[in-house]
Amino acid sequence: MPTLAPTNFNIVVSVLGGWISLFGLVSYLLKENFYLSEALISLLAGLFFSPHATNFVRPLEYAGSEENLNAITLYFTRLVLGVQLVLAGVQLPSRYLKKEWKPLALLLGPIMTAMWIITSLLVWGLVPNLPFLHALAIGACVTPTDPVLSNVIVKGRFADHNVPKDLQKIIIAESGANDGLGYPFLFLALYLIKYIGDGGANEQGGAGLAIGLWFGETWGYTILLSVIYGAVVGWIAKELLHFCEEHRFVDRESFLVFAFSLALFITGTCGMIGSDDILACFIAGNVFTWDDWFRLETLDDSLQPTIDMLLNVTIFMWYGAVCPWHSFVDNSIIPIYRLIPLGILILLFRRMPFILTLYKKIHQINGLRQAIFMGFFGPIGCSAIFYLYVTLEFVDTLNPNNGSAPRWDVAHLKESVSVLVWFMAICSIVVHGLSIPLGKFGVYLPRTLSRNLTTPEDLHFQIGARILPRSRSRDGTGTHTPADSRSVSAPTVYRLGGSIIRDQTETTTDAVEVVKPRDDLEVSPKPTEQGSLPRAPSPTLHNRTIRFPDESSSRES
Known part of the structure; x- marks a missing residue:
């Protein structure tokens, strides 16, 4: 006899599949028209389905204990970051890290160090009774910019129209590299807490041992080994794939998914040897497309952005469900009236002052406006959550005599x-997720209101590529009638957003409709003298060797 089975698996799969389907139905409207990020929307959806609201998704019940839940969140975050950083490395042009090492060294060196120090000072100053070494550890967690949230400003229609390509590339490279370079900042603070903290009297070695471990284990084993390992694996993977593709050993599906399998392999193997899998994934992705071959082969394929979207939606739904929302108000560390100003100050001063100071030395930043833009969009997200759970694992080891309780x-x-x-991650997701739509709304609303209040009778509106003059007939109706043969001055033409359309000529017109084709619209070809339409030019295929089924060989001729 059939019975209901509302098990945890059935509920989670139903909620996840239903939400992704509903989001997909309006995804273009939300992301391309309203400029809302999928991270913010998925975070709110996770909160809605979490035990704090409808209680459909119960992460703690699934995990069984707080320790298991922390481990699941850490491993899930590692997986998402590994895939995202391989893709970030693949997106960069050939030999990008070698060509642009000077601006990257500036961003990853003095600017990143200054971000860590100023964040730590703000935390130390606003959180009561917090030791400075603890503030350094907290500041290190939120220092790296997040590659997942950075996609909001380097992909999509807003980026195509407003962010120059060179600026997009340097943002991708910085967010990918500084994720893995958060380890030195974090473990310098953690080693100092362990060996010279107030409770570190029983630890042998003191500050000397702490600095020695920081140079040897963190820089030598964790950072340097991950760079070498990622470069070697990326180069071997590139050569093997090139060889197999030339000899037709690999099919199209396996070719497209190769970058994802490479990310999984590096994440797992680096995790087993205890190295920095995040940095290794980014280096491997960049070396994998060092000659630009794989990037150009997959330039017009949609598999990478599809997997990217699925991972983003899922991870931020999980964050919305596991986030300790109640602790923002009910905790023994900091009251809410201090927590909110702390989040605002960190978003304002963590990054922007240093970008504004040194932007003239970064040739990808052209002018003050782009410097403000890059200084503000330094999001805090998955990388901060990753380092949060790394810190929690380290603190669990600080227990005297192998006891269950940590040091006092x-x-x-x-x-x-x-x-x-x-709290800082949630603030960044919300603020950076709403900045673009609110900025667009703030720019266009005053223009629209002003235009509506001062619209002349003969105002022209642009619909697509057609400008329709509005003139009144002699009977007073508002229908469109042919203009008389007298020369009249062309009235001002506005777009729907409120900006003025400049006419290229100052001549008058007596036509009812004036067609103004635009660059972003497809214009039909004109008939030839014989009455037939000319053949449309074939798209450039970038010398690809793997074709889609609908790409006939005639296009190459």
Whole structure:
């Protein structure tokens, strides 16, 4: 006899599949028309389905314990970051890290260090009774810019129309590289907490051992090894794929998915040897397309952005469900009236002052407006959550005599880092997710209101590529009638957003409709003298060797 089976698996799969389907139905409207990020929308959806609201998704019940839940979130974040950073490396042009090492060194060196220090000082100043070493650890978690949220400003219609290509590339490269370089900042603070903190009297070695471990383990084993490993694996993968593709050993599906399987392999193997899998994935992705071959082969394929969208929607739904929302108000670390100003100050001063100071040395930033834009859009997201759970794992090891309770000086560190890092990540997701639509609304609303209040009778409107003059007939109706043969001055033409359309000529017209084709619209070819239409030019295929089924060989001729 059939019975209802509302098991956890059935509920989670139903909620996830239903939400992705509903979001997909209006995804173009939300992302391309309203400029809303999928991260913000999915985060709110996760909150809606979480135990804080409808209780459809219950992460703690699935995990069984708080430790298991932390481990699941950490591994899920590692997976998403690994895939995203391989894709980020693949998106960059040939030998980009070698060609642009000077601006990248500036962004990853003094600017990133200054971001860490100013964030730590703000946390230390606004959180009562917080040791400075703890503030350094919290600041290190939110120092890297997030590659997942950075896609909001380097992809889509807004980026195509407003962000220059060179600026998009440097943002991708910085967000990919500084994710892995957050380890030195974090572990310098953690080693100092372990060996010279107030409760570190039982630890042998002191500051000397802490600095030695920081140079040896963090820089030598974690960072340097991951760079070498990622470069070697990326180069071997490129050569193997090139060889197999030339000999027709690989089919199209396996060719397109190769970057994702490479990300999974590097994430798993680096995790086993204890190295920096995030940095290794980014280096491997860049070396994998060092000669631009794979990037150009997959330039017009939609598999990469599809997987990217699925991972983004899923991870931020999970964040919305597991985020400790109640702790923002109910905690023993910082009251809410201090927490909100802290989040605002970090978003304003964590990055922007240093970009404004040194932007003239970064040739991709052209002018003050682009410097303000890049300084403001330094989002905090998946990378901060990753370093949060790395910190929690490290704090669990600070227990004297292998006891269950941590040292007395770090008894509140886990709560402090959880509350502050989660709150700053949520602030960044919300603020950076709403900045573009609110900015667009703030620019166009005054223009639209002003135009509506001062619209002349003969105002022209642009619909597509056609300008329709509005003139009144002799009977007073508002129908369109042919203009008389007298020369009249052309009235001002406005777009729907409120901007003025400049006419290329100053001559008058007596036509009812004036057609003004635009660059972004497809214009039909004109008939030839014989009455037939000319053949449309074939698109450039970038010398690809793997074809789609509908790409006939006639296009190449």
